[in-house]
Amino acid sequence: MRRRITSAGVVAALLSGLSAAPAPALPQQGVAAAPRAVDWTPCPEAPDDDTVRCGTVTVPVDWADPSGPTLDIxxxxxxxTDPDRRIGPLLYHHGAPGTSGVDAVVQDPRIFSAETVERFDIIGIDARGTARSHPVVCDAAAYPADVEPVPSTPAAYTRAVAAHRAFVANCRAGTGPVFDNMDARSVARDLDAVRAALGDRRLSYYGDSHGTLVGQAYAELFPTRLRAAxxxxxxxxxxxxxxxxRDRAASVEDSFRGFADWCDRRPSCGPPTGGTAQWYDRLHARAERGELTVTLPDGPTFELDGYLLGTQVSFHFFQRRWAELARCLTEVDANRTGCLFEGGEATAGDIPAGKIHYPQTAAFCADHRMPVRGFADLRRLRKLALDNAPHTRLTALAWSGVTDCLGRQGDAVKNPQRPLRLGGKAPTILLTNSRHDPSMPHVWAERVADQAAPRGRLLTYEGWGHGNYWISDCVAASVDRYLATLTLPPRGASCPAVPEP
Structure with a gap:
């Protein structure tokens, strides 16, 4: 039997990581003025690996109330690996809300180059509200899965806002006060508590994607405690x-055009007559007509609409999985759509049955005021996305920032948007960004570099993908050199795109 599930509900499950985190313990009361030294123990996921150890640092839930409830980070x-040449700790903040820095460090001894691993203690962190650090937990049944990403009528819009508000209330009740204290500046204060517990006067920092926002907050709050970033x-x-x-819709479209141009040049890619872009347009139209279905192992069968198709396609652009996407679209053309959902399993940990780990609303909406002034304004935003993405159309990369905050319209935003303000005591900072990033547009990096001037320097990777250190040896070499010696690349420097896959 085919079950009607909206793409919003499926995307929520895919983005949140349904098995990503344990159930939260209740916050503790009271915290010492200075964090205690970390009690390092073998990591449960790697008990026989003597080179990695795990621990916790206790911090206030609300840094404005340091004597109030606490949580363990x-x-x-x-x-x-070379203690005689050790420089200090390198704190790694891993990607989007919900991803685990602890997993990244425990599972991958080569997360950074051998040179960097030789000279730094690599510190991975599960940010507050994530994985092992009091995760945001909500009832799965409370998620507004039957709400369309873009309501088609004013009445549907009103119902959608109410449904998202109810979901926010459910997550807040299931998580406790941590839910309202997940902004980047609170996370940055947690990082400084980790630094103090490590016993180091200064730290070096590597943040990618959402981690760059936390890094910006740390550089503003603790410039003299930051050696490099x-x-x-x-x-x-x-x-x-x-x-x-607008910017994110255009970035997804730009990445699609890169893929389509590549596919058109390769006989093995095999797009039908008319080229890859027209082929995809036809697939998208079929999805919008309800002609494509998804059946997942041990899961329901549901329609693959255009929003879900575009969102799953866009995920292939992060690590330029072009060949895999070309093969998958051939399967989708034959209504074998399961390939779109392969390789998206969540990270380690368990949550109770009937619960989901969904930190996006708590984290993203604590740092962003995303007002939607009624149904007409929502339709305006949809048109803005479609105007900038004629092929990829509407995807979660552009639209989830709207829907995630629908249930918090009118709420106070703890850390709303404002320009970066670095003082003269901040260290020099190296920024990197792909020219063709599907998630963080290059123009954003240009703006941040301008705001960080004269302390910041932008190194551009002239290719496609997200997370440049792991794509380009040229970028990695520049980063390693900077971390070791604080030497920045020349102004306007760039690294060439790696060969096509």
């Missing part, structure tokens, strides 16, 4: 709702 440390794939905290939708 989970961290992992992979010690420098790398911001990879940059979030511009001056971006309002209209520019967010």
């Amino acid at each position: 989970a961290i992992a440390r992979r010690t420098a 790398v911001w990879d794939s940059n979030m511009d905290h001056t971006t309002g709702v209209s520019r967010w939708v």
Whole structure:
């Protein structure tokens, strides 16, 4: 039997990581004025790996109330392999809300180059509200899965806002006060508590994607405690709702055009007559007509609409999985759509049955005021996205920033958008960004670099993808050199695109 599930509900499951985190413990009361040294123990996921250890650092839930409830921030440390040349800790903040820095460090001894691993203790962190650090937990049944991403009538819009508000209330009740204290500046204060617990006077920092926003906050709050910082794939905290939708829709479209041009040049790619772009347009139209279905193992069968198709396609652009996408679209053309959902399993950990881990609304909407002034304004934003993405159309990369905050319209935003303000005490900072990033547009990195001037320097990777250190050896070499010696690349420097896959 085919079950009617909206793409919003499916995307929510895919983005949140349904098995990503344990159930939260209740916040503790009281916290010491200075964090205690970390009690390092073997990591449960790698008990026989002597080079990595895990621990926790206790921090206030609300940094404005340091004597109030507390939570434990989970961290992992992979010690420098050459202690005699050790520089200090390198804190790694991993990607989007919901992803685990602890997992990244525990599971991958080569997360950074051998040279960097030799000289730094690599510290991975599960940010507050994520994975092992009091995760945001909501009832799965409370998610507004039957609400369309773009309501088609004023009445449907009113119902959607009410449904999202109810979901926010459910997550807040299931998570506790951590839910309302997940802004980047609170996370940055947690990082400084980790630094103090490590016993180091200064730290070096590597943040990618959402981690760049946390890095910006740390550089503003604690400039003298920051030795070096790398911001990879940059979030511009001056971006309002209209520019967010426009820029991200255009970035997904730009990545699609790169893929389509590549596919058109390769006989093995095999797009039908008319080229890849027209082929995809036909697939998207079929999805919108309800002609494509998805059947997942141990899951329901549901329609693959255009929003879900475009969103799943866009995920292939992060690591330029072009060949895989070409094969998958051939299967989708034959209504074998399961390939779109392969390889998206969540990270380690368990949550209770009937619950989901969904930190996006708590984290993103604490740092972004994303007002939607009624049904007409929502339709305006949709048109803005479609005007900038004629092939990829509407995807979660552009639109989830709108829907995630629908249920918090009118709420206070703890850390709303504003320009970055670095003082003269901040260190030099290296920014990197792909020219063709599907998630963090290059123009955002340009804006952040301008705001960080004269302390910031932008290194552009002239290719496609998200997370440049792991794509380009040229970028990695520049980053490693900077972390070791604080030497920045020349102004206007760039790295060439790696060969096509």
